[in-house]
Amino acid sequence: MSIMIITQGKDISPWVKALQETRPDLNVQVYPDIRDDSDITFALSWNHPLGAFQGFPNLKCIASMGAGVDHILKDPDLPETAVVTRVVDENLTRDMATFTLAAALNYMRGLTEYKALQHRHAWERREYKRVGEVTIGVMGLGVLGAHVAKVFSRAGFRVNGWARSARLLDGVTVYTGQNELNTFLAQANILICLLPLTKETAGILNKATFARLPKGAYLINVARGEHLVEEDLLEAIETGHLAGASLDVFREEPLPAAHPFWRHPNIDVTPHIASVTHPASVVGQILENYDRLRKEESLLHVVSRQRGY
Numbered sequence: 001m002s003i004m005i006i007t008q009g010k011d012i013s014p015w016v017k018a019l020q021e022t023r024p025d026l027n028v029q030v031y032p033d034i035r036d037d038s039d040i041t042f043a044l045s046w047n048h049p050l051g052a053f054q055g056f057p058n059l060k061c062i063a064s065m066g067a068g069v070d071h072i073l074k075d076p077d078l079p080e081t082a083v084v085t086r087v088v089d090e091n092l093t094r095d096m097a098t099f100t101l102a103a104a105l106n107y108m109r110g111l112t113e114y115k116a117l118q119h120r121h122a123w124e125r126r127e128y129k130r131v132g133e134v135t136i137g138v139m140g141l142g143v144l145g146a147h148v149a150k151v152f153s154r155a156g157f158r159v160n161g162w163a164r165s166a167r168l169l170d171g172v173t174v175y176t177g178q179n180e181l182n183t184f185l186a187q188a189n190i191l192i193c194l195l196p197l198t199k200e201t202a203g204i205l206n207k208a209t210f211a212r213l214p215k216g217a218y219l220i221n222v223a224r225g226e227h228l229v230e231e232d233l234l235e236a237i238e239t240g241h242l243a244g245a246s247l248d249v250f251r252e253e254p255l256p257a258a259h260p261f262w263r264h265p266n267i268d269v270t271p272h273i274a275s276v277t278h279p280a281s282v283v284g285q286i287l288e289n290y291d292r293l294r295k296e297e298s299l300l301h302v303v304s305r306q307r308g309y
């Protein structure tokens with residue numbers, strides 16, 4: 001039984017190092033240099049070449065290197081019997097809260113604008129938004145969204161959340177399903193997307209959604225690029241209905257040099273860094289699952305392949 005690391009466009013050396021430091025006798029192989037395909041039972045994966053898992057007849061677990069699994073589940077040739085797991089990690093959760101809080105406060109206090117004014121040596125005082133004037137709407141109340149919602153609530157914001165199923169969250173008013181989506185949207189001055197990418201959520205940040213937001217609302221998308229209909233965002237900002245957006249994820253990553261988002265004054269672009277998995281922080285749970293698999297025990301953080309998250 002061996003672990004295979006399978007990725008595209010990712011530096012895997014910190015992963016190999018963290019795994020080998022934690023378990024020096026572990027047999028780690030890196031795709032495509034695999035000695036014996038039939039020996040691979042566990043794959044640690046990020047953005048694998050589609051169809052690649054077909055070559056491993058004894059593969060039983062595909063573990064995402066991050067919180068999202070859309071990059072795995074989009075593969076039409078995923079082995080039927082493989083269990084898919086993801087990372088759930090306190091550091092990842094905390095980092096998402098600090099990023100979204102920073103993005104919201106940056107917008108409310110106009111810090112990006114002041115940087116531009118500084119370049120012109122312009123001493124111009126602007127109006128700003130106060131915590132008590134802003135309602136936060138968090139789409140997705142899973143591991144990340146629920147924590148983000150709580151952190152904003154503790155910072156004094158009025159916070160609403162939207163998910164599929166009802167739950168009680170301290171300091172957060174929870175809306176559920178399509179029936180309550182419009183009521184949720186109508187109050188969100190800052191909309192934060194933390195949904196998983198599924199058939200139901202793809203393209204959800206679109207013209208109709210933006211039209212439901214209050215005039216002057218601001219979007220923070222830290223989920224996936226495919227949630228956003230890019231031209232609808234540009235149009236909503238153009239017409240003045242939306243104030244702007246902070247975007248961390250894109251349909252094409254890296255964002256192409258000619259993309260209009262790069263030079264848009266009301267859009268802040270970051271390179272998918274809202275919350276980055278730190279290998280040393282998560283190899284423990286990955287190896288725990290590897291051991292559980294060998295002992296034929298149930299695994300941690302299994303996702304529903306049918307539901308898509």
Ligand SMILES: NC(=O)c1ccc[n+]([C@@H]2O[C@H](COP(=O)([O-])OP(=O)(O)OC[C@H]3O[C@@H](n4cnc5c(N)ncnc54)[C@H](OP(=O)(O)O)[C@@H]3O)[C@@H](O)[C@H]2O)c1
Nearest residue numbers: 067068140141142143144145163164165196200222274275
């Ligand atoms: N930018 C970054 O650096 C970064 C880092 C990590 C993760 N992410 C993204 O963040 C996403 C969320 O992560 P997570 O760990 O919080 O996910 P999660 O724990 O799986 O939670 C997903 C949440 O979305 C809700 N949801 C799913 N489908 C829905 C639908 N059709 N309508 C309404 N609500 C729906 C779920 O509702 P129920 O609770 O009712 O099921 C749940 O609350 C990941 O999938 C990934 O794409 C981005």
